[in-house]
Amino acid sequence: MGRYAIRRLLQLVPVVLGTTFIINYMVWQLPGDPFAGRCGQRPCPDSYVTAMREQFGLDQPILLQYWNFLKNLLTGNLGTDFNGVSVATQLADAWPITIRLALMAVAFEALIGIGAGVLSGLKRGGFIDNVVTISTLFLLSLPIFVTGYLLQWVLGVQFGVIEPTVSDAATIPELIVPALVLASLNMAFTARLTRTSIVENLRADYVRTAVAKGLSNRRVVGVHLLRNSLIPVLTFLGTEVGSLMSGAIITEGIFNIHGIGGLLWRAINGQDYTIVVPVATLLVLVYLITNLLVDLLYGVLDPRIRYE
Amino acid sequence: MRVTKGAKIATGTALLALGVAACGGGGGSSSGGGENPRAASGTVYIRGCEPQTGFVPGNINETCGGTINGFVYSRLVKYNSDTAAPELDQAESIETTDNKVWTIKLKPGLKWTDGTPVTAKNYVDAWNYTAYSPNAQLGSFWFGDIVGFDKVNTSDPDGPDGPKEAPKPETDKLEGLEVIDDLTFKVTLTAPVAVFRTKLGYTAFAPLPEAFFKDPEGFAQKPITNGPFKFVQWDHNSQIIVEANPDYPGPEKPKVKRIVYKMYKDDNAAYADLVSNNLDFTELIPPSALAGDKWKADLGDRAIEGQQGVIQTITFPLYDKEFGGNADFRKAVSYAIDRKTITEKIFNKGRSPINGWVSPIVEGFKDGACGELCTYDPAKAKEYLAKAKAAGYTPPAEFPIWSNADGTHKDWIEATVNSINQAFGPDAGVKFVHKDMPTFAELRDTITQHKIKGAFRTGWQMDYPHIENFLNPLYKTGASSNDGLYSNKELDEKLHEADTATDPAQANALYQEAEAMLQQDMPAIPLWSYGLQAGTSKWVTGVKVTPFGELDPLSIAIKEA
Numbered sequence: 001m002g003r004y005a006i007r008r009l010l011q012l013v014p015v016v017l018g019t020t021f022i023i024n025y026m027v028w029q030l031p032g033d034p035f036a037g038r039c040g041q042r043p044c045p046d047s048y049v050t051a052m053r054e055q056f057g058l059d060q061p062i063l064l065q066y067w068n069f070l071k072n073l074l075t076g077n078l079g080t081d082f083n084g085v086s087v088a089t090q091l092a093d094a095w096p097i098t099i100r101l102a103l104m105a106v107a108f109e110a111l112i113g114i115g116a117g118v119l120s121g122l123k124r125g126g127f128i129d130n131v132v133t134i135s136t137l138f139l140l141s142l143p144i145f146v147t148g149y150l151l152q153w154v155l156g157v158q159f160g161v162i163e164p165t166v167s168d169a170a171t172i173p174e175l176i177v178p179a180l181v182l183a184s185l186n187m188a189f190t191a192r193l194t195r196t197s198i199v200e201n202l203r204a205d206y207v208r209t210a211v212a213k214g215l216s217n218r219r220v221v222g223v224h225l226l227r228n229s230l231i232p233v234l235t236f237l238g239t240e241v242g243s244l245m246s247g248a249i250i251t252e253g254i255f256n257i258h259g260i261g262g263l264l265w266r267a268i269n270g271q272d273y274t275i276v277v278p279v280a281t282l283l284v285l286v287y288l289i290t291n292l293l294v295d296l297l298y299g300v301l302d303p304r305i306r307y308e
Numbered sequence: 309m310r311v312t313k314g315a316k317i318a319t320g321t322a323l324l325a326l327g328v329a330a331c332g333g334g335g336g337s338s339s340g341g342g343e344n345p346r347a348a349s350g351t352v353y354i355r356g357c358e359p360q361t362g363f364v365p366g367n368i369n370e371t372c373g374g375t376i377n378g379f380v381y382s383r384l385v386k387y388n389s390d391t392a393a394p395e396l397d398q399a400e401s402i403e404t405t406d407n408k409v410w411t412i413k414l415k416p417g418l419k420w421t422d423g424t425p426v427t428a429k430n431y432v433d434a435w436n437y438t439a440y441s442p443n444a445q446l447g448s449f450w451f452g453d454i455v456g457f458d459k460v461n462t463s464d465p466d467g468p469d470g471p472k473e474a475p476k477p478e479t480d481k482l483e484g485l486e487v488i489d490d491l492t493f494k495v496t497l498t499a500p501v502a503v504f505r506t507k508l509g510y511t512a513f514a515p516l517p518e519a520f521f522k523d524p525e526g527f528a529q530k531p532i533t534n535g536p537f538k539f540v541q542w543d544h545n546s547q548i549i550v551e552a553n554p555d556y557p558g559p560e561k562p563k564v565k566r567i568v569y570k571m572y573k574d575d576n577a578a579y580a581d582l583v584s585n586n587l588d589f590t591e592l593i594p595p596s597a598l599a600g601d602k603w604k605a606d607l608g609d610r611a612i613e614g615q616q617g618v619i620q621t622i623t624f625p626l627y628d629k630e631f632g633g634n635a636d637f638r639k640a641v642s643y644a645i646d647r648k649t650i651t652e653k654i655f656n657k658g659r660s661p662i663n664g665w666v667s668p669i670v671e672g673f674k675d676g677a678c679g680e681l682c683t684y685d686p687a688k689a690k691e692y693l694a695k696a697k698a699a700g701y702t703p704p705a706e707f708p709i710w711s712n713a714d715g716t717h718k719d720w721i722e723a724t725v726n727s728i729n730q731a732f733g734p735d736a737g738v739k740f741v742h743k744d745m746p747t748f749a750e751l752r753d754t755i756t757q758h759k760i761k762g763a764f765r766t767g768w769q770m771d772y773p774h775i776e777n778f779l780n781p782l783y784k785t786g787a788s789s790n791d792g793l794y795s796n797k798e799l800d801e802k803l804h805e806a807d808t809a810t811d812p813a814q815a816n817a818l819y820q821e822a823e824a825m826l827q828q829d830m831p832a833i834p835l836w837s838y839g840l841q842a843g844t845s846k847w848v849t850g851v852k853v854t855p856f857g858e859l860d861p862l863s864i865a866i867k868e869a
Contacts, residue, residue, distance in 0.1 A: 036756065037749030038360065039369055039446060041768060041789045042781070043756045047461070049468040051444030083360050084528065085544050093545065149576065157584045164580035165572075168546045253574035256581075258546050262573040266358070266545075269714055271749055 004307035008292050016284060020073075023280045024066050027273040034058075034082065034271035052082070056274065069277065081267070081274045090263060091278065097170045098259035101251075102244040104172070104179035105186075106237055113187045114233060117194025118226065124199055132195070136188035148181045148254040165256035178255045182248055186240055190233055197229040204228070227301045234301065238294030242287035346588070346847045346866045350565030354859055355578040355590035357571050358545050362528020365514035366438030366447040371858070374511055376548050376569050379861045380533040382558070384412060384431075385509035389863065392617070392669055392773035392855040394506045397558070398426065398515075398534070400491075402508070407500035407810050414491040419555045420517045421538040428493035432485045434516035436460070440480045447512030449788065453504070455496045456483025500808040502815035503776045506671070510771050536562050536862055546571055563850070563865035583607070585845040589859055593841040595716065598656050607843045616857040617667040617770035618838040619778070620659070622709060622724075624763050626831060627793045631762050634701045638830035639681055640692035641740075641763075644731035646684040650723045651836050659836040665778055665823055667837050669855050672775030672816035677823040682834055686731035693732055703738035708762035712751040713744040717765055724835075755791050766791060766832060773855055775819045779803060783826060794831035 035049045053059045057068060072079060078087035116136075120129035139147075155177060156164030166174045201207060202225065210220045249261035260279060267275035298305045346352060359373030368377055384399040396402065398418055404410045418426035437443055439451035441461040448461055460482055464474040484496035497504065507513070515534065520527045531539050536558060537550040548569040552562035570587065572578040575594040581587035583606050597603040604611050622641075626632045633641075647661035662668065664677030680688075696703075709725060711717035721742040728740045743762065745751040754760045768789075770777050781787050784803055785795040799822055806818035826832075842859075844851045852863035 031746075031750050031753070033753050034749060036753040037747065037751075041752075041766060041791075042369075042449075043752075043788060044446065045441070045444070045448050046464040046468050047441035047448065047474060048444045048446055050464060050474065051442075053468065083358070084362055084525070090544055093543075152577075152580055157580055160584060163586060164584050165577050165586070168543065254577060256572050256574065256577040258571075263545065265573065269747065270360075271747065 005292070005296065008295070012285075012288050015288060016281070017070075019284045020069070020277070020281050021066055023277055023284075024069060024273070025062065027271075027276055028062055028065070030271055034273070037270075056082070073278070073281065078278055079274060082270060082272045087274055087278060090275065091260075091282070094258060094260045094263050095282075097257060098245055098248060098252075098261065100170065100172065101175050101179055101182065101248060101257065101259060102241060104175055105183040105244050106241055108179055108183040109187045109190050109240065110237060112183075113190025114194050114230070116191040117233075118198055118221070120191070121195040121198030121202070121229075122221065129195075132191055136191050139184050139188040142184070144181060144185060145250050145254065147184050148178075148251055151177055151181055152254060168258060170257055170259075175257075178251050178257060181254075182244060182251045186236075190236065193233050193236060194229065197232055198225065201225055201229045230301055231298060234294055234297055238290045238297075239287070241290045242283065245283060245286055344847050344867055347868075350866065351568060352564050352566070352588040352848055352864055352866065353568045353570050353586070354588055354864075355572055355582075355592065356548060356569035359548075361446070362525075363531035363533070363539065364445070364516070364520070364524065364528050365511045366434065366445040366450075366516075367528075368511050369446045374856075375858045376550070377511060377514075378535075378858060379537045379550050379567065380531065380535045380539050381511070381514040382535040383509055383511075383514045384414075385505065387509050387773055387854065387856075389852045389854045389860040393671065394509055394773075397509075399508075402505050404504075405810075407502055407504065407808065408497050410495045410497070410504060411488075412493055412495065415557065416491060418534060418557060420519075420532050420534050421553060421555070422517065422519060422532045424517060424519075425490075426515060426517075426534050427490050428487045429490075430515040430517055432487050432493055433521065434514065435485060436481050437516065437521070438512060439482055441474060441477055450507070450510065450512040451482065453497045453499070453501050454482050454484040455498050456481075457498075459483065500810065502807055502809055502812060503772070503774045506772050506774045506776075537567060540566075558862075560862045562862055567861060567864075579603075579843075582843050582845060585847060588845040588848045589842065589851060589864065591840065591842040591853060591857055591859065593843060598658055598841065601656060603841065603843065610844045610846060612840070612842040612844065612851065612853055614840040614842075614853055615660075615667075615669045615855070616838050616840045616853075617669055617773055617855050618857070619662060619665075619667050619768055620720075620835045620838070621665070621766045621768070621832040622763050622835065623766040623792045623832040625758065625760050625792055626795075627758055628761070630704050631707065631760075632792075633703065634696050634699055635829045636692045636699060637696035637701055637703060638833065640689045640696055640732075641728055642678075642681050642830060642833045643683070643685045643689035643692060644728040645724055645833070645835065646727045646731075647682070647836055648684065650720060650727065654720045654723050655836075655839075658839045658841060660839060662834050662837045665782075665826055665832065665834050666775050667770060667773075667778065669837075670770060670773040670775055670778070672819050674820045674823070677820065677826070678834055679824075679827055681827060681830065684727075684731075689728075689731040690733065690736075693736060693738075697737075705737070705739065707738050707740045708743040709740060710743050710745060710751060710754075710760060710762050710764040712746070712748040714747050718742065718744070721765065758793065764791070770856070775816060775823065776806070779819060779822055780807070783831060792831050794829065796825070796829060799825050 035044055035052050038044055057065050081087050116132045120132040123129055152164050155161045162177055207225055210224045248259060249265050252259045252261040263275060264279050357372035360370050361367045361373055363377060365377055365381055368374055382398050385394045386397040388395055398414055400413045400415045402410060402412050414428060420426060435451055438445045438447050439457060439460050451457055459478045460480055462474045462477050466472045486494045488494055517532050519532050533539055536553055536556045538553045540549040540551050542548045551566045575592045578587055578590045579594050579597055582590050593603045624632055624638055651657060651659045651661055663675060663682050666673050709721050711721050725740040725742050755764060768778060780803055781789045783794055785800050802822040806815050806822060809815035809818055840853055840857050842853050847867055848864055849867045850863050850865045852860040854860050
């Protein structure tokens with residue numbers, strides 16, 4: 001078990017090296033000079049372009065640039081972005097907000113999605129099942145920006161229940177509606193996934209055995225059925241954490257949340273690789289670590305799974 | 309339940325992460341009730357965005373930084389918010405006899421926010437710093453008219469891409485700048501420039517205090533300034549706070565205590581905050597609200613409409629045989645664009661068709677410089693297309709008009725392309741299409757390297773409100789933004805004559821003549837000028853928007869309860 005975790009952690013090293021190199025390479029291969037678009041309709045002064053290229057090492061060969069990037073990353077010196085603002089500070093400001101938002105969204109997905117899935121799976125064809133099926137279909141067909149603008153307009157502007165945008169502090173109560181919006185689509189996925197899984201496992205031998213042993217219904221469902229049915233859902237939710245952190249750009253824009261999504265968006269538009277590369281690297285790490293956690297959690301849910 | 313050791317670690321870590329994420333946060337602001345919530349603190353909130361550079365005026369060339377810098381720095385000249393006319397601000401007088409040697413006298417008693425006086429030396433030092441090429445300031449070229457510029461600003465012999473480096477300049481002081489006494493300095497230009505006085509209101513001509521030169525980088529993040537507002541705090545990607553400067557000497561004082569420049573990533577979010585009175589001003593009403601004049605219904609008397617000094621044009625690569633066309637071809641295209649319908653349908657009248665190459669709100673504007681060439685006339689379009697072909701130009705089967713996909717240009721270019729194709733008819737032998745490059749940077753890169761295959765969208769946002777600003781940088785041979793490489797000797801001569809004219813009225817007349825000369829070759833096709841749509845919350849009053857499309861910070865006031 002411990003050896004398995006260590007081996008997985010060691011595997012992270014080549015994966016991180018490989019992905020960061022690919023990210024670096026792709027960013028540098030982008031057409032257009034990052035400083036050419038900075039002066040509007042006028043060409044930028046030569047002295048400015050030369051000085052900026054020199055400052056950010058754009059005049060060096062790619063491998064050397066990558067080496068410098070690794071060196072800076074390991075020493076924790078992320079330098080400044082093209083605007084001259086510390087990258088580390090910007091990341092430190094934005095990450096907690098994004099993590100808060102993503103975890104709240106995943107929590108909503110898990111609570112509401114799994115809850116609805118279990119209820120509808122147990123009473124297949126019943127009233128609740130129909131309600132869940134129809135409402136998930138509705139949610140699945142709405143793109144996130146529609147849900148976002150709709151809730152913002154109705155709750156924020158028309159009824160004034162919430163502020164239309166989130167303040168700089170982005171407190172938990174303020175993030176409830178954005179997190180719901182962010183979770184809406186995948187909440188529906190989770191519910192459907194759970195439902196299918198429950199329906200399938202209801203017919204499994206071990207459930208019949210448990211019922212035959214005379215266990216209470218609560219124990220059959222809560223311990224035997226649910227634990228086994230959650231494995232595919234957990235896989236889904238685990239990858240969700242990663243994608244929610246990078247994919248919150250739309251929700252962050254609608255509610256003006258100063259998180260990673262907006263930072264990344266601005267940086268990509270300005271070809272500011274000083275921000276794009278560290279953010280992408282961090283996202284790679286988030287994906288890898290959540291995947292590892294998910295793999296380890298399998299063992300909790302299903303004792304048959306062993307780690308060699 | 310049997311839990312393995314590894315799983316305990318895993319769940320423990322997940323819980324820890326939740327706990328960490330739950331920490332932090334703080335209070336938010338809320339509004340509501342009958343009382344004016346702005347009255348107690350004297351604070352107003354306006355829409356902003358993250359500046360690309362620090363608070364060094366000579367290094368600012370974009371609106372996010374330009375707007376907030378305009379609040380904290382005063383210059384020699386400022387532009388009237390209503391008429392766009394230049395007025396003396398920090399200068400007591402700006403005198404010249406020949407438009408070549410200018411004597412500038414400052415008002416006495418002006419102060420920086422650290423208490424030191426504003427002197428002639430502050431201006432001269434700031435200008436020298438910006439012009440000196442090793443300092444790599446974006447605004448360096450603004451001082452190109454001053455004697456000795458070539459000695460302080462050397463250019464790279466083979467451009468930034470080449471292996472050679474720019475030689476170190478001989479000196480770091482412009483020969484043409486001379487401090488006479490504490491409040492007076494003299495500027496000598498290489499040639500007479502009629503609009504020099506008007507130019508002095510541009511951001512790059514602001515002064516810098518002594519403190520700047522000790523620590524330029526620290527200063528850029530926390531500047532000492534001389535304007536109506538003083539800098540307080542900059543939270544990157546979030547907000548900038550400025551406060552009224554109690555020592556501001558101008559006749560009109562700030563009416564609010566504090567302005568919070570709140571950054572938004574999405575215009576729609578800012579608009580939602582404006583409608584619900586959480587934000588007091590935005591100058592960017594999103595297209596979704598402009599559609600069907602929804603914003604006027606939402607905002608009522610809080611809607612502000614106006615004009616700003618920005619025009620849209622389509623430029624042809626005259627250096628390219630295939631896509632440069634000939635004069636008759638470009639005229640045919642101009643005839644084929646239904647500007648009126650496009651501005652009505654696509655922009656909801658938020659833009660107005662123009663009849664010349666100059667924004668209607670600037671000094672020296674004369675209506676109708678384009679003549680009938682800028683009116684929609686499909687019959688004439690066909691006629692000129694036939695003429696162009698008769699003169700030996702065969703247009704390519706597919707003629708692209710380029711734009712950048714990261715802007716909002718798709719709709720109008722497609723409408724324009726359709727308009728041209730309809731006017732030309734199906735058997736014209738040329739079909740216009742809209743093509744996108746992914747980013748503005750890539751589009752500009754291709755344009756400035758003169759490699760673009762097709763016509764391309766160009767927009768010009770004025771630097772200062774004068775007809776000259778729409779002609780010299782764009783159409784003079786070898787000018788910095790002459791993207792199509794247009795060259796016309798007669799036009800150059802006329803522009804030179806206008807530049808050197810000593811009488812402003814005569815200069816303007818000459819510029820107008822020069823503008824009318826663009827009719828001959830149509831190097832760029834004028835389309836429309838940008839209107840201005842802004843809105844305020846119900847808590848503020850008196851708001852004025854400058855011809856640059858920015859808030860006039862002295863105008864905004866909090867309503868009495």
